[in-house]
Amino acid sequence: MSNAPKGNQWKTLDKDLNRISQMEYATMAVSKPLVAPGIALAFMVVAGIAAALFFNETPVSFVVVTAAVFGAYMALNIGANDVANNMGPAVGANALTMGGAIVIAALFESAGALLAGGDVVGTISKGIIAPSSVADSGVFIWAMMAALISSALWVNLATVFGAPVSTTHSVVGGVMGAGIAAAGLSAVNWxxxxxxAASWVISPILGGAIAAGxxxxxxxxIIYQEDKIAAARRWVPVLIAIMAGAFAAYLSLKGLKRIIKIDIGTALLIGAGIAALSYVISAPLIARQSEGMENRNRSLKTLFGLPLIISAALLSFAHGANDVANAVGPLAAIVHAxxxxxxxxxxxxxxxxxxIGAFGISFGLFLFGPKLINMVGSQITKLNPMRAYCVALSAAITVIVASWLGLPVSSTHIAVGGVFGVGFFREWHAERRARAHSASRPPELRIAKEERRRRKLVRRSHFMTIVAAWVITVPAAAVISGLIFLILNALLG
Incomplete structure (x- = not known):
């Protein structure tokens, strides 16, 4: 007698298999959002294991292992939030795909951190808290732990709400809050x-003004010239030279501290030499690339594509060299203590x-970076390669100017300020052209003021959200840090 299923049994089997496949699809749909947090959690565990293996003292300090886990968490959040400022404009201008931007940024961020990252870091984050005000090393360790946890939590929260914030200012707020909780208001270098606080205003305004200029x-x-291509042959090599010179000076000044100490004058001389060399190399290349191009703006975008990609990569290298200390500064302080x-x-x-800092930034960018990259690149204002190039140039030049003036500035505020500067300039320029055009038209064909107002080129909702996040970053991180310090000190002190 045959044991093969009968007709009704086949139908039942098909229904059961269908239910199982639907269950599998449902499980995949539910688990998909958990993949990135799962990988991030695994990286944090690996960081803790690395601390247990490489820390010199025996027995292994529980405090150091815990600090390494939170240092990895901070690095992940820097990658998710801060790196968007370097890559967002290039992605928004369609010069890079999201995947290409993530690969380039991860490589150059890691290279900057490992090759040119400072080998010595200020543990009290630019002299905000005097070490003498924290008498006990145990209290100091809990203060640094609170600063690390609070700054990471704040950057994480800002990323969730889609606000690019300064990780430097988050660490500053965390250190200040823990210092106040540990030693009172007098411990702070006001x-x-x-x-x-002044840099909150100076950074974005300076960045925006230079980008708009x-x-x-x-x-x-170039754009308003009758022969755009001929104008581009003259001016694009000049702009490439300015970019190369600015980045050479920027990297000499900020990115090579581990290798050699360079003052502002020497950095500018290096920049001038690289600028001249770049002009000599790029002029014939641009002339060859522009042969046969149509006399329209789309052709110009092609000429700016490669320089924009190079500038984004250099920004990432410099960011990795400088900002990795935000992730590992408090951790390094805890390890030393x-x-x-x-x-x-x-x-x-x-x-x-x-x-840990270098790989954490790369993992954070890969797992969580696309949200902020999209926001900076396409949701504030519409960017093309020329506008995005202005933002990248502005970022490098503003840091050099600020260093020369001795002003503490935020790379996040500069880059986002550059995007806003480009957008607001376009609004002003479009309004001026509309008024001039409207004046020559009969009254019935003129665009009403209300309609012109509706056609704003910068999204005001994002502007207000980002500015609000910038203003409350230091106090919010300070309050969170103070509370965490009091809890840690009460439980473990």
Whole structure:
């Protein structure tokens, strides 16, 4: 007698298999959003294991392992939030795909952190809290732990709400809040805090003004010329030279501290030499690339594509060299205090700590970066390669100007300020042209003021959200840090 299923049994089997396949699809749909947090959690666990293996003291300090886990968490959040400012304009201008931007940024961020990241870091984040005000090394360790956790939590929260914030200012707020909780208001260097607060205003305004100035130059000298291609042959090599010179000076000044100390004058001389060399190389290349191009704006976008990609990569390298300390500064301070039983203004960063920072930034960018990249690149204002190029140029030049003036500035505020500067300049320029055009039309064909207002080129909702996030970053991180310190000190102190 045959044991094969009968007709009705086949139908039942098909229904059961269909239910199983639907269950599998449902499980995949539910688990998909959990993949990125799962990988991030695994990286944090690996960071803790690395701390247990590489920390010099025996037995292994629970405090150091915990700090390494939270240092990895902070690095992941820097990658998710801060790196968007370097890659967002290039992606928004369609010069790079999202995948290409993530690969380039991950490579150059890691290279910047590992090759040019400072080997010594200020543990009290630019002299905000005097070490002498925190008498006990145990109290100091909990203060740094609170600063690390609070700054990471704040950057994470800002990323969830789609607000690009300064991770430097988050760490500053965390250190200040923990310092106040540990030693009172007198422990804070309020002069330094005042300079940092001033940078909230100076960074975006300076970045926006420089970006708008370059866009005005491109419009006047290239876009509005009768022969756009001939104008581009003259001016694009000049703009490439300015970019190369600015980045050479920027990287000499900020990105090579581990290798050699360079003053502002020497950095500018290096920049001038690289600018001249870049002009000599790029002029014939642009002339060859522009042969046979149509006399229209789309052709111009092609000429700016490659320089924009190079500038985004260089920004990422410089960011990795400078901002990895935000992730590992408090961690390095905790490792030093746990190993030697004391604390200082500056400590050496162990290689394993720097590796956690570098890889954490790359993982954070890969897993969570696309949200902020899209926001900076396409949701504030519409960007093309020329506008995005102005933002990248502005970022490098503003840092050099700020360093020369001795002003503490935020790379996040500069880059986002550059995007806003380009957008607001376009609004002003479009309004001026509309008024001039409207004046020559009969009254019935003129565009009403209300309609012109509706056609704003910068989304005001994003503007207000980002500015609000910038203003409350330091106080919010400080409050969170103070509370975490009090809890840690009460439970474990």
């Amino acid at each position: 002069t330094t805090m005042g300079a940092i 370059f866009l005005a130059l491109i419009k006047a000298k 746990a190993e030697f039983g004391d604390f200082a203004d500056k400590v050496a960063i162990p290689t394993w700590v720097m590796v």
